[in-house]
Amino acid sequence: MRGKVLSYDDSLAQGLISGDDGMRYGFTRADLMGGARSVATGSTVDFEASDGRAVSVYVVSTGLSDKNKWVAALLTFFFGIWGVHKFYLGKNTAGVIMLVCGTVGWFLVIPGIAVALISFIELIIYLLKSEQQFHEDYVAGDRSWF
Structure with a gap:
């Protein structure tokens, strides 16, 4: 069956x-x-x-979607402060927050540094998770941060 x-x-x-x-x-x-x-x-x-x-x-x-942890990790590495990886994963609200903080936030310094730190931490987390854990947390699940 x-x-x-x-x-x-x-x-x-x-x-x-x-x-x-x-x-x-x-x-x-x-x-x-x-x-x-x-x-x-x-x-x-x-x-x-x-x-x-x-x-x-x-x-x-497998049921895993076309959203790949390696693509998300590369997007985080190169464009993380603008939240491009969030948009890739379908987490648009988190992506908009990172985009605003990664552009306008640099005028206030602290928000810019915060998104840079967040994107670095997320890069490490993406690389350490298995494909299944990544899929369950960030693609199928509703986890937007860490």
């Missing part, structure tokens, strides 16, 4: 799949097949239903 991963908590090693039949099935890391150790929310999976649980879960497509 096919389904979509509704959630997966890597620290608990368990998740929830919505099957094509409209039912929800729980699964654990041990149910993941094909060498997978984790699965992204929104991934399409193929699985067998057994006693209300999903077993033999194979990832068909």
